Amino acid sequence: MEYEYTSENRIKKPHYYMYTPYHGRKFLDIYFDDRKEFKTSIVKDLDNKVSFSLVSLLVECKDSEVLNENSDEMTISLLSLIEKLYSEKYTAGDVAALGAFIHRFEVKKNLGDYLDLKQAAGRCSKETSEVKRYILLALACSLYYEKSKNLKYHNCLLKLNDLIISAKSEIQSSTAMALAVISIDSEMRYTEQLYRQKVK
Amino acid sequence: MKMTLDDIGMLAVPNNRSKYYIEKLLEKSLLPAYVLVLDNPSNQLTPGQRPQDLENDFSDLLQTNCISYEVIRTLDVNSEEVVEAIKKRREKIFIYSGPGGAILRKNILQTGKKFLHVHPGRLPDYRGSTTIYYHILQEGSCGVSALFLSEKIDQGPVITTRNVPLPSDTDLDYDFDPRIRAELLCDVIKLYSKRGRIDTVMQGGKSGETYYIIHPVLRHIAKLSLEK
Numbered sequence: 001m002e003y004e005y006t007s008e009n010r011i012k013k014p015h016y017y018m019y020t021p022y023h024g025r026k027f028l029d030i031y032f033d034d035r036k037e038f039k040t041s042i043v044k045d046l047d048n049k050v051s052f053s054l055v056s057l058l059v060e061c062k063d064s065e066v067l068n069e070n071s072d073e074m075t076i077s078l079l080s081l082i083e084k085l086y087s088e089k090y091t092a093g094d095v096a097a098l099g100a101f102i103h104r105f106e107v108k109k110n111l112g113d114y115l116d117l118k119q120a121a122g123r124c125s126k127e128t129s130e131v132k133r134y135i136l137l138a139l140a141c142s143l144y145y146e147k148s149k150n151l152k153y154h155n156c157l158l159k160l161n162d163l164i165i166s167a168k169s170e171i172q173s174s175t176a177m178a179l180a181v182i183s184i185d186s187e188m189r190y191t192e193q194l195y196r197q198k199v200k
Numbered sequence: 201m202k203m204t205l206d207d208i209g210m211l212a213v214p215n216n217r218s219k220y221y222i223e224k225l226l227e228k229s230l231l232p233a234y235v236l237v238l239d240n241p242s243n244q245l246t247p248g249q250r251p252q253d254l255e256n257d258f259s260d261l262l263q264t265n266c267i268s269y270e271v272i273r274t275l276d277v278n279s280e281e282v283v284e285a286i287k288k289r290r291e292k293i294f295i296y297s298g299p300g301g302a303i304l305r306k307n308i309l310q311t312g313k314k315f316l317h318v319h320p321g322r323l324p325d326y327r328g329s330t331t332i333y334y335h336i337l338q339e340g341s342c343g344v345s346a347l348f349l350s351e352k353i354d355q356g357p358v359i360t361t362r363n364v365p366l367p368s369d370t371d372l373d374y375d376f377d378p379r380i381r382a383e384l385l386c387d388v389i390k391l392y393s394k395r396g397r398i399d400t401v402m403q404g405g406k407s408g409e410t411y412y413i414i415h416p417v418l419r420h421i422a423k424l425s426l427e428k
Contacts (some may be wrong), residue, residue, distance in 0.1 A: 106412035158415040
């Protein structure tokens with residue numbers, strides 16, 4: 001059995017997750033294998049000096065060329081949202097903003113239309129790849145799930161990470177790769193906790 | 201004795217849920233006066249349909265029980281054809297068992313008819329998609345609510361809501377879900393047949409949570425938790 005949700009680029013070919021088949025416990029094994037395989041391959045590609053600390057990665061992110069005056073608004077909003085969630089200085093408005101991002105992703109299966117992305121890519125000299133936005137949204141979902149334990153956020157995190165893994169070749173910078181690993185790690189931890197709580 | 205309810209119609213796609221609704225209503229001898237069947241023009245499976253649903257057994261069920269029906273070859277509940285068909289009917293309330301994920305738009309909601317939907321989740325806490333699974337995982341229970349549809353997903357006036365015992369060893373999508381919906385639907389229709397009215401309570405707009413289609417990992421954990 002293959003973990004089909006990451007088997008094709010889900011930016012180009014979204015999965016709608018409707019009436020997905022049931023395979024019993026072995027499905028969870030192949031899910032964990034899929035995540036571990038991604039982590040191993042990314043870590044192998046990364047320089048040993050790369051830190052896996054969310055705070056330092058976010059600082060790097062903000063300082064990078066992507067986030068100077070040429071960066072796109074959505075990336076900046078997502079970064080600001082992550083900062084607020086991480087420092088626990090978020091408001092109801094911030095949660096609503098996260099909800100709006102989730103709604104867009106869940107309904108449209110993308111975070112920006114083609115033109116939007118093309119313009120963003122044209123403006124930036126380095127990485128403004130679409131996949132980076134998904135990584136940032138995944139981190140925001142992860143942070144808010146940690147606080148709320150509302151499965152809506154865990155659910156979205158799982159779908160975003162499917163997409164991120166499926167588009168691995170499009171992750172260009174080591175910062176984005178490390179952030180993706182953090183997102184996958186947190187998702188695996190939440191899934192394991194939930195499984196222990198509900199099934200074991 | 202079978203009682204045909206002159207005010208009650210049904211808008212249905214031929215799937216398992218629609219069959220459960222009709223069978224359960226038949227069990228209670230409460231029949232809709234008319235059913236508008238939306239059939240897939242491409243003969244391909246739509247979300248929630250199984251290969252056996254493409255056979256004509258839903259129409260057969262209606263025919264066998266002398267329920268008047270009409271078939272429109274579309275899955276667009278908001279299409280002009282559907283709106284016109286609904287508009288000219290005399291039934292005031294339509295039991296809704298339309299295609300998964302469809303949202304009724306102004307044109308059909310302004311026909312003067314009410315669309316009675318049964319949602320597998322306690323409202324307003326569990327709006328949206330696949331809420332049975334979220335209910336099981338977050339509360340260890342299930343809920344079901346009857347409401348009249350509005351333009352906003354699961355935010356229309358609520359008729360009633362109830363908790364349902366957790367199932368064991370059952371197909372949640374194709375057995376448990378349509379069964380709990382059909383049972384509540386029957387109770388609502390039965391009450392209507394006695395009182396001649398359906399009372400509702402408005403939902404607070406800002407309270408509640410909307411969920412999106414569940415990821416297979418969470419779906420597996422929910423199902424495995426029931427097998428425990």
